[in-house]
Amino acid sequence: MLLPGPDHINSLLGILIRFRREPVAITCNIQQMYYNFLVVPEHRDYLRFLWMNDGGEVKEFKMNVHLFGATSSPGVATFGLRRLANDYKSLSPLASKFLQNEFYVDDGVTSVATAEDAKGLITALREMCSKGNIGLHKFLSNNKEVLATVPISERGEFTKAIDLLTETLPSERTLGMKWCLETDTFHFGIPELQNKPSTKRGALSTIAQIYDPMGLISPLVLKGKQILQKVVASEQLWDQLMCSDDKQK
Structure with a gap:
């Protein structure tokens, strides 16, 4: 009964190429992407499921939010994200453009000319997403000055424990690619x-x-x-x- 809807997902190749355009790169991730978007009450019957409790009793529930694995979820979530970007475009045209064009499902990657531009974009992006109660985390950048402005709890996993003043930035996965933050290069690991x-x-x-x-x-x-x-x-x-x-x- 569920349909995928129109394909509004951005081109992965286009996003990765634009990611290499400017010297200061930024990546982030949307927390629980699909759960951020409610299912209207009249459609919740299509997302019913059975659950057995510890006593063996089977109960029926309905999802109030979209879930991972449903055919309709990617299309709905992408539409919702773009609607948010369009509704609050006046706050920051640059952040709005990032939300609309530089996200591949829940992963956002982009590049800007300077560290100041990057810091301003992150601030505007977080403010815009908060309007829709959407949380951003796993922020990464090849610029330590930019990364230092992001709370530790919202940084990428392998950058939380390092000292930005003395230690080398690690490698992280970005849209399936191995990105070395310190050298700002893509690496390929060939299986043994x-x-x-x-x-x-x-x-x-x-x-x-x-x-x-x-x-x-x-x-x-x-x-x-x-x-x-x-x-x-x-x-x-x-x-x-x-x-x-x-x-x-």
Whole structure:
């Protein structure tokens, strides 16, 4: 009975490219994205579920908010976020633009020209989201001055315990990419090949684990795909060991 609605989710590739445009980068996350948006009472029957208590009694409940896993949740939440950005655009056009264009579901990433711009954007963004009772957390930046203005409880997990004055910024996951905050670069971790069998199944598994939505290392990944293509063409079985030449490659 639930429909996904129109696809208003921003392009992942576009967001990542714009993220690399300016020198000062910012990322954040919306706390419990779907739970922030109420289901109107007349639609709650579509989100009924059964729950068994400790005594074995089964009761029926209805969700009052949208939930993770429902087909309709991403479309509704994205619409709600954009509505919030449009309703309070006068507070900060820049923050409104960030909410509308630089979020991929619940993850927001952007870049600005200076640390002062970044600090102003974070302040405006938090104020705008508070109008809709939406909480932001897991703030990250490649600029320590910007990160220092964010309460420790709202920073990314691996930056909470470090001393910004003396310690090096860590690496964090950003939209599936490994982002090193200190050097402001994307890193790729290639799975340890020795832990995979030298078979068609092992080759496919290794290649599939390399996440590169921008194609930054596609010339390297292509070599692995060529090996897999050759093995598939030879009609080897999925768990049949490769010849020594293919294994070495």
